[in-house]
Amino acid sequence: MTVRCERCKTEVYKTEFCNYCGRTICNNCMKSSSRGSPKPNRLVICKDCWGKMVKRRAFKHKRALVTALGASVVPSSKHGG
Numbered sequence: 229m230t231v232r233c234e235r236c237k238t239e240v241y242k243t244e245f246c247n248y249c250g251r252t253i254c255n256n257c258m259k260s261s262s263r264g265s266p267k268p269n270r271l272v273i274c275k276d277c278w279g280k281m282v283k284r285r286a287f288k289h290k291r292a293l294v295t296a297l298g299a300s301v302v303p304s305s306k307h308g309g
């Protein structure tokens with residue numbers, strides 16, 4: 229049984245969840261993954277989100293914008309951060 233990647237529409241056996249757009253993506257569309265601590269345990273960013281500076285910065289700070297539960301996390305925009 230395969231799952232369709234929401235980004236490139238390829239059917240794959242194993243998918244990843246992008247923590248920045250909330251789509252189910254295949255390994256080929258995954259740009260990078262990282263371990264967060266303490267949670268989420270794992271961060272995945274797709275190639276589309278990698279091209280967006282805000283999302284890429286959030287990834288580098290190990291901050292997820294979308295969780296697997298579907299709840300969007302609004303990035304805090306504090307000054308002087």
Ligand SMILES: [Zn+2]
Pocket residue numbers: 233234235236237238253254255256257
């Ligand atoms: Zn894909």
Ligand SMILES: [Zn+2]
Pocket residue numbers: 246247248249250251273274275276277
């Ligand atoms: Zn994404």
